[in-house]
Amino acid sequence: MGLLLWVRTWAQGIWERRLKAQAMIRLGLLRVGSFVYSLPDTVREQIRHWRGASVDFPVEEQREMLAHYYDRFEQLAELICDAAFAGEGAPFQEHYAELRRWLQRAYPPLKPYITAHMNFDPSDAEFGMRLAGKPTDAMEALFLAETVDEILRHDEGALIGRLERARSALYRYGDYLREVI
Numbered sequence: 816m817g818l819l820l821w822v823r824t825w826a827q828g829i830w831e832r833r834l835k836a837q838a839m840i841r842l843g844l845l846r847v848g849s850f851v852y853s854l855p856d857t858v859r860e861q862i863r864h865w866r867g868a869s870v871d872f873p874v875e876e877q878r879e880m881l882a883h884y885y886d887r888f889e890q891l892a893e894l895i896c897d898a899a900f901a902g903e904g905a906p907f908q909e910h911y912a913e914l915r916r917w918l919q920r921a922y923p924p925l926k927p928y929i930t931a932h933m934n935f936d937p938s939d940a941e942f943g944m945r946l947a948g949k950p951t952d953a954m955e956a957l958f959l960a961e962t963v964d965e966i967l968r969h970d971e972g973a974l975i976g977r978l979e980r981a982r983s984a985l986y987r988y989g990d991y992l993r994e995v996i
Contacts (some may be wrong), residue, residue, distance in 0.1 A: 819848065821885055823983055825897075827983065832887070832960075835900050839928075842914065871932055874951075874992060874995050874996055875924075875996075876914045877991050877992055878925070878989075878996075879919070880925060880945070881985070881988060881989055882924065883921070884918075884921050884922075884925055884988070886922070886987075887914055887917055887918060888918070888954075888981070888982070888985060890910075890914055891911070891914045891915075891918065891957060891958065892978050892981075892982065893961065894907050894914065894963070895957065895966060895978070896919075896964075896978075898963045898967060899967055902967075903964065903967075904962055904963025904964040904966070904967055904985070905940055905963075905964070905980075907963050908962055908963055908964075911962070913964045914958070915958045918958045919958060922954065922955065922958075926954075928988055929954060929984050929985065930952055930954075930984070932955070932983075932984045932985075932987035932988045932991065933952060933953060933980060933981070933983075933984035933987075934980050934983065934984070935951075935953075935974065935978060935980075936953065936973070936977070938971070938973040938976070938977070939951055939952055939955075939956045939973075939977055939980070940952075941951045942969060942971075942977075943955065943959055945969055946959050946960055946965065946969060947959055950983065953977045953978075953980035953981040953984070954981045954984065956977055957977060957978065957981060
């Protein structure tokens with residue numbers, strides 16, 4: 816009788832561990848799922864892009880997004896020019912931080928469309944490598960730095976060209992959207 820009782824206890828332990836493992840796996844999957852659905856929209860779009868899913872937007876939505884983006888971009892360009900003229904970025908830092916946060920959220924969905932119309936320059940990628948350790952395009956390089964002073968300090972004479980490349984990409988993208996409609 817001792818051997819039979821031992822085998823039953825052993826089998827019951829295996830069954831309980833199996834049920835616990837199944838419950839833990841289900842709980843883990845629920846946590847991962849809730850985490851993914853709680854991510855911001857731009858991150859979810861990036862994940863869909865990585866998985867190969869389309870990130871196409873209707874043309875009207877693209878035009879609306881571009882209009883909002885262009886308005887903020889012009890504010891950023893004016894701010895950077897004013898800071899360069901003043902020779903210091905401290906008075907402009909608060910507004911720059913606000914614009915930077917907004918542009919960092921808004922740029923990823925528009926990036927494939929804007930970069931399709933952008934002229935590239937190695938100085939933009941080098942700027943990103945110096946500041947963040949990753950190459951950037953002209954648009955990203957304008958709001959990559961934490962502070963306006965960093966932008967001015969790492970300029971090396973390419974800031975005006977970078978602004979013009981980013982602005983012309985926005986113009987070209989807007990022209991393209993007008994032609995499509």
